[in-house]
Amino acid sequence: MKNDFLYVEISNNIAGLIRNEVLKAGDRLPSVRMLCQEHGISMNTAKRIFLELEAQSLIESKPQSGYFVSRLLHRKPALPGVSKPLRTNGKEPDELIRKVYGSMRKGEVTFLSVGVLAKELLPIAKLNKELMHATRQLTGSGTEYESVPGNENLRRLVAARSIGWGGSLRENDLITTAGGMNALSFCMMALGKPGDTIAMESPCYPGSLQLAVSLGLKVLELPTHPTTGIEVDALKKVINKIDLCLLVPNFNTPLGSLMPEENKKEVVTLLAKHGIPLIEDDIYGDLYFSGQRPKCCKSFDKEGNVLLCSSFSKTLAPGYRVGWVAPGKYKHQILKLKWVHAISSSTVNNEAVANFLKSGRYDSHLRKLRLTLQQNYQYAVDAIAEYFPADTRISRPQGGLAAWVEFNKKVNTADLFDRAIKQKIGISPGRMYTLQNQFENCMRLSIGLYWTDELRQKLKTLGGIVSRM
Known part of the structure; x- marks a missing residue:
């Protein structure tokens, strides 16, 4: 104190x-x-x-x-404006997404856009030890199937951590999955049918948009503030037009916005009143820069109407594919889908992550990581203020792995991608984060990179390209 x-x-x-x-x-x-x-x-x-x-x-x-x-x-850059999505979809940016992700196979390119931590920021040596330990302690050295709900140790430890965000989960409330996207996929498949409408933030993670479209869902993009998340009044106006809702209340990508607690509570109450399930993606919740871990929408869920999804992909080990879902009253549907589509999660990886949590090393890793990410964001802001046009705007995340950069309307970031890749710089154009014809002058900037003078020089080069455009 x-x-x-x-x-x-x-x-x-x-x-x-x-x-x-x-x-x-x-x-x-x-x-x-x-x-x-x-x-x-x-x-x-x-x-x-x-x-x-x-x-x-x-x-x-x-x-x-x-x-x-x-x-x-x-010269502190101004904030981007509140998004104002239309009610009609444009053409899906499939070609742009393929081009951007296809370029990531080029090893010599510096990607300012990737939504995962640089390997230098991961506790790889310690995780390797946990993998060896897991194979020694598991029956059959980890070659056997787990139960359908998943690793008991992992579920118990994740449930215990829910106290930190105002939850009261128990081991039996959780089901493990192959990463966060697998959890979201199970939830959308369980709750939606072709032709249903799902409400999401705008801009929104491309993977979530593509998943919804692949399942035949109609996406309704909500006006979203770069600091406080979706406009609750906008959700109220369309409440009778939607069948389910997917939100990332804590440090969503690409904006990095954080919904105030009163907004979370209001959204949970509103959706429960109308019988509309809320899929909550809390994959970035542990990456708050300072203060206390923000509460989840699940913290205010009295009806079991919130399906809370998360994973360790953004904080610990992307390739391990260790995720989970707390599906509330929809547990039976999710268990059935997991049985049909996966049977079991990755036995060794789940046990290794459980041991890492139990040892206290995860919290130690997070404390250092949060400081690094906050510092990385400030480095990026300083570089943008110095090297980019004066009218460049950037969001101010209080956690997470991303910031949203908005340029003058004359700058098309799909064109910027083509110019930057020639200089061995990879960016993530804003049009990828919507199904509508918007955000053409925006891009997502990763703050999960390992900061070096070379990285600053890449931003300087990119700023020069933007200035010439």
């Missing part, structure tokens, strides 16, 4: 000195160690203070040199 008070007090004091220009652009700040000595605080608290000031674009860090008052203080 004392450290929290000091953290706020010291952060506010330094911020005040900068805003009142007592500390001017380019001035060096005390080192982390010096701040600890002067105020009697821990290293973690001191780092937290600097990260908070970075998040406010008040300071910037320079490798091997320390922290300085930001020279870009008065």
Whole structure:
């Protein structure tokens, strides 16, 4: 409690000195160690203070040199606007998606768009040990099928972690899946039929859009604020036109928005009243930058109407394909689908992840990762402010792996992709994140990369291309 008070007090004091220009652009700040000595605080608290000031674009860090008052203080990019999707769909961006994902096979390209963590940010050596340990402790060295609900240890540990987001899950409330998309797929198949309408955010993850379309569902895209998520009033207006709803309330991709708790509660109540199931994708919930883990919509679910989906693909090991769903009152339907389509989850991988959670290494990994991601976002903002046109806008996520960049209407990011790939830079055009003719001047920017001077130079090159367009 004392450290929290000091953290706020010291952060506010330094911020005040900068805003009142007592500390001017380019001035060096005390080192982390010096701040600890002067105020009697821990290293973690001191780092937290600097990260908070970075998040406010008040300071910037320079490798091997320390922290300085930001020279870009008065050039903080503005926020993108609230999306305004139409009621009619345009042509699906299949060709663009194939081109973008096809380019990812080129090893020499730097991808500023990928929605997973760089391998340098993953605890690979520790995970390897857990895999070896799992094969030794499992019956048949992990060659046998699991039960249909999935690994008991993993389900128990995931259920225990639900306390952190205001939930009260039990082991039997959960079913393991082959990653997050597999969980979403089971939910859509169980709840929707061809011709039904599903409401989603706009912009939205391309995989979710393509999944819905492949199942014959009609997608209704909702107006979405870059900071607070869907406009609840807009959902109310179309409530009688939809059959199910898919939302990513915590740090969705590509915006990085975070729905306020009161909005989550209102949405859960509204959908339950009308008998409309809510599929909640919480794949980024553990990646909050500071403060406490945000609650899930499932936290407010009294009817069993929310199907909560998540995985460890965005936080720990994308290739392990370890995910889960808490399907509420729809458990029987999901279990049947898993039995028909998969029978069992990956035995060894699930046990390895369960052991990693039990050891406490997962939480230790997350603490370091959150600091890195927050810092990466600030590095990206600084580079955009310095190298991109002055009217460039960027969202301000409070967690997750992505930020949304909006350019002048003259910039078509599908064209930008073609120009950038020639410079060995891969981007993710905004048109991929919608089924409508919108977001042509936007792109998703990953903050899950391993930050280097080379990466900053790539952003500088990309900014030059945008300026010429």
